[in-house]
Amino acid sequence: MPNATTRPKRVRRGRRAPREDPARNELVARSLESAQQCLFNQDYGTAFVHYLLVLNLAPALKDFARDSFRFTLFKWAEELDSLGRVQDLFDCYEQALELFPMDEVIVNSMGEHLFRMGFRDEAAGHFHKALKLKPDFAEAKENFYRVANWLVERWHFLMLNDHQRNRKYQQAIQKAVRAGCSTVLDIGTGTGILGMCAKQAGAAEVYACELSKTMYELACEVISANGMKDDIKVLHMKSVEMEVPKDIPHRVSLVVTETVDAGLFGEGIIESLIHAWHHLLLPPQSSQDMPLSPAETGRVIPAGATVFGIAVECQEIRRHHRLCASEVGGLSLCTVGGFHSPVSCSPDADDSSEPYTTERLSRLPGGYTTLTTPFRALDIDFNNVQELEGLCSRGVTRIKLPVTQAGVLDALAVWFQLHLDEENSLSTGPQEDTCWEQAVYPIQNSSNFTVKPGDELTVEVSCEDAYLRIRAVAMARDGHVVSLDEWEPGPGPGMAVTPEAELCSALSCLQTDPQRAAQACMLECSEIALLNNTHYHDCFSRALDKLLSTLRSGPNPEGPDASGESPSADPLYVLDVSEGFSVLSLMAARLGSVRAYSSVEKEQHQAVLRLLAEGNGVQQEALEFWLNQVEDDSAVLQRPATEKLWSAIVLDCVETCGLLRQKLVEKATLARCLLEDGGRIFPEIIVVYGLLVESDTLLLESAVQGREPTLGFNIAPFINQFTVPVHVFLDLSTLECKHLSQPVELFTLDLMNCSENATQRQVEVQVCATGRVTAIPFWYQVHLDQDISISTFTQDSHWKQAAVVLQHPLEVTAGETVCLSVHLHKSSISITALKEEQREGPVAMDSASSTDTVS
Template sequence: MEALAREYITLARQMQTTGSYDKALDHYLLAFEKCAALRNEHVVEFRSMMKKYSLILMSVNKIEEIFCNYSRVLKVFPDSVHFVDDTGRYLFKFGFYKEAWAHFVNACRLDPFYATSENNFNLLKNMLVERWHFRMLNDKIRNEGYRAAIHETIVPIKDTVLDVGTGTGLLALYASECSPVAITACDGSEVMACIANDVTQENGAKQVEVIQKMSTSMNYRDVGGKRSLLITEMFDAGLFGEHVLQTLSHAWEHLINNVGRVIPNKAEFFVIGAQCDFLNRRYQLCSSIKSNLNIPTLFVHGSTQNETYDCEDVHLYGEDIKYITQAESVVKVNFNNHLELQDTLNRSEPYEVQLKATQTGELNSVIGFFNLYLTDTVTLTSDPRSEQRANAWQQAIFFDNLPKQIKEGDAIKLEFLLNSGKLTLLPEYMHPITRISPSTLRFLNDTEYIKMISGSISMASVYLGQVADMDQVTVVDLCPFPMLGLQLLKRGAKSLICSALTNSDKQFFLTVFHANDIPMSKVTVLVGQYWPVEMLKDKYHVVFCNILEPSGEIDLQAQEIALHLRKNHVLPGGLFLPSNLKIMGQIVNSHWLDINNRLYDENVNNYKIAKHLNQYQMSQNFCIDFSHLPYVPLSEPCVMSTWDSEAGVEVLQVPITKEGVGNVLLCWFSIELMENMTEISTNRKNCFMDGMLFITEGETPFRQGDVAYVVRCVDYTGAFKLMMQLEET
């Protein structure tokens, strides 16, 4: 039987080379059925074939065939974490979320150390339930404010209530405490509507009817008649970004009766001018780098992706932000006046604001916040300066204003437009703006790293001088901007191959090369995040790869390309940069991170909600600004791994230096550009990338002198995860 099975394997390989993947699959499965011993021996090549076959089927939209194929495979490999995870990944990709969930749960059960399946599971959780639900529900100020307003407003045994955008159903629970005639709650998300239904039923509010629909797609018949009270919390950092104006306008027309009311009663949006170099560097190219690139007069901003403002936790910035104007109201809206709502929505004239400078400085940031006047006596604010601030909402950053020097007493005019119900700061300048991708902007604005790259040029030139004359040196620089490549070209290097994320980035690269008198004949710019590595066919004197994402994680495809280039495309005696990349870790306690990822029932008046929402909490998170993160370190930073570590599981010992409860492992990178050069950490302010972290399942108490055991899991793809425990297992 084994001989026959091996013949099937040979035939399967032949079918694969001719593109007959369907027949190759048949022959592989026949071989595995005939001789189970061959499964482990050939599983890697079989899985590779399955991936190629699935990509072909996906390209011709034969999705059902993909699932049919994996169903057959799982009958042969029922306990293969790889095939279970692959199946889950395709189910996730094509919108079969419940089925994907089941497969990821199974994959994590089959191999708790397999990082890839846990990463995929985290992505699914993040997509199904947005992270802001956790911080919002843990915000006692917000919760108690809404509860007080609801109790003040509802007339028992008389009012009928509609909770729009109910989320977990908390506001509907508050309404049920006041004995209205009826309560209907709606949410457009299938997952949130399901959670709300489970939450209201378990907490005894059986009169609450949950409807899985957007309110704007409903009429009074859907909710059992027009309602006398509408409650909503559909607000983002910019107040109107969740389309609350359109939603309430529709509700007044179709869902609210003639004597109806809305909570909140009113809302008001404010702006304040600030000096914050940290924020400005996130959105605009700083002057020192423009001078370095020889483009001092160019206005270079990050691309906006059609967003008019960004959202940040400005209240955490402390001394890094200085408010230098008074706060001024931009717009105030009465949600209980339908005509005023319509006028606000249809307004074409801008709102004019005069910000009065309270001190001299550079106005380089415009911060927005709001007040919700829930009733005449209950107000919530997102003002970052207020100790009574509700932390459910971030602050809005209007990022396209040009920095200006102001003096105390100056009046600064700003104009805002409501575009489709979303606030936009109108440009106050006539200069053309060059747009580049945010990752390229952040890379260039990391002046410390750029300085280190520029400082390595002399050492690199001396090193390369032993191998070739400078006019013969060929360079590949795949960083978000090829600073090393540019400097070597200025020293006379023969050629540069670089990579631009977008066509806009490519145009910016060419502008910079032209400004530095670099002949375009020396430069090749590849465009796109990924491109076939086969495009690089030669060997080069210098190869500089960046495998780090702005989010804080390793780009696994870029890592694969980097490893390939280091092995196959560096000339003897040539340079590969960086020479080393260490993954650093530190055990900390962070209440802030905890409440952004785990709900506590004590924060929602002891209603039983946590168990329903916490199944969506994640074990890993990204895009964390460590420089403004509130946390207490419990250990010193330790080396957890290197970027090219071999696959496997290893237990690391981390000494505890401070007593406390460990609930998070912060992770960042230490970069050594060239051997014997000083390393640079990515855990610093204004770095080109954020941090990532791993969150423990529970809280682990430590005493000073304890040893924590960190389990490092590295997959063959390079994906990794860290798990923390007090005792070695």
């Protein structure tokens, strides 16, 4: 008999083939057919539901249905977005990603929706994931570059490359820690560098907080990579929300921070320090108490600051903040009370106004002239909580400022000296080699305000809402004082010219008519600069007049009537889809027999255009606002009427920052189909020009350059993940650089024949000077027609330039050739630079996109 103790052997059975389920297969087939029929009928919501059912029941069909499913998802998401059904939109994407978790196109598309809705951190995560799934995915790469500009602002690179700034902070922190400040809180830690300085100096406990999710995660990575993960506790929160012992176990003896902007208080340092003194810091040393050790008292680095200011004349500031032109393109602008920028700290400024803007004065095109000597505007002690709390209520300080140089008063420029401790300080002055810009308070008068030596300006300094506000309010001349906000009429004929009358004449630009004041219009700084660009408008006026005259003089199929005159022709239709405020439609409307449509959207701007139309004799029916008539902004390019086509369509092709606009080629292709015979797109052709330069400045502004400037800490590999290859808002005329070649034509875009545009071009550039190619600045020649063109690189241009920055510079010698590969992809231009001898073999290449794809 068999051995009863022997266990039977296990035999692996073959996997049974799945049993066919006829009912399920029939359901899948019917649902797939229904999905395709709904897709054909543009019923995207129902099609999406059917596809979900099909792909969940039959995963084997994923490859077959992927493209149709993507298309359905994207179209349904567009509908949900237009209806404001945000949660439903993201629910659909979550369901799609459950089916296709590794689909880089769906991941990237969800990131685009997140970015448009303001969820930049989450969008960055999706773009980054899409790039990991497909490293050469152009759309995801360009999207990530755009988000990187939002998440890690470019000044982070400048600050980390500013060795002097980093070293002085390190010295001040070392001194405080070695004196006994053993517990440290780094407010707004950024990359964590100041907290790491404290730990390196010997602090027993170091805490850090950071509000930005991206910077918080970056700080955690950097701190871990530098071996301090267990020594520095990083909190993802705002310091004013921190509590003891909930977030940190006890009060600290030292707070370090650099939450200061060009205007000193703009990043909320006053609020955060007041909260810190009340809730997070040990009490300060009091002169009335027994002396305490540093470990028993609290202190702040920086200890305080001194603010300085100066009055300046600067044409570049002037043309961005007030109207300088009285006429553009044949249009008189005098019928409007005035245009002003949103930068103002006057008492009647609205909530949308900012008290100051920022500029690097040393790089302003055309330079600037100082009209006074520097004045001391404010002193602040960050270690005195009573002084901090009284800052907003201390009242207005008036400073008398003698004028030392004749000129036009355009702005007050402000900088500060940051006192880290008794020995270490940093200056942000315009003559300093610093990572900071200067704060600029522009004069908002309607025209030039002239001063001369012997005059005396009255400047008011206040800190309302913890913002530093500085404004010139009056001028005295020969003992007479006149407010800059008022004007009294000058003497009539035959009246004696007194010093006061001379002053009033000098201040005639300050006239305030109550009726016109109500018509004053606020424009963005770039829109004011555009309105001041008379050459731009004159070129458009000539090109429009030339085209419309040609169309009017074309053959008349109906011939003359009995009186010998041609019957009245239908009006010509012109559409201006420029971004923001534009008077191009009004320029077309005044040419006669034209129905001009403007894409200006804001009601105030539409009202101003109507006033300009009335003042320039344009009939009311000749100007209409197109966005008031279309259901969706995305449908702005369509016929003016069922039986009508456009005679001219004006496309806004170049962003102010120096990049081509998103989906330009796609928009031009659609616009071309909407033109009547002989109609034109403006501009017709865009030619891209560039040159080779050596510029350490661009390198420092684009990436952290090694460990030396960052005190030996390992920071560069982490923050340089957010390096973007294109530097925008560049003033090439003032950029510190060495030209290594002459300008060359890089690429041509024919917007009237988009199908004939090449997608790639090889350009050989002759090197004219020995050096390192670190960047390729580029700009555009915008051709309205064959004879009329506008450059984006001129002194009066409202456009800036951009530059591709090479993170691995090319060493070149005069006479050599650099080969540029210029590639066009969906209105994005990428540039790869190689030396001629490198073209044959495998080499590392620097490539960068010159535009963004996220609106």
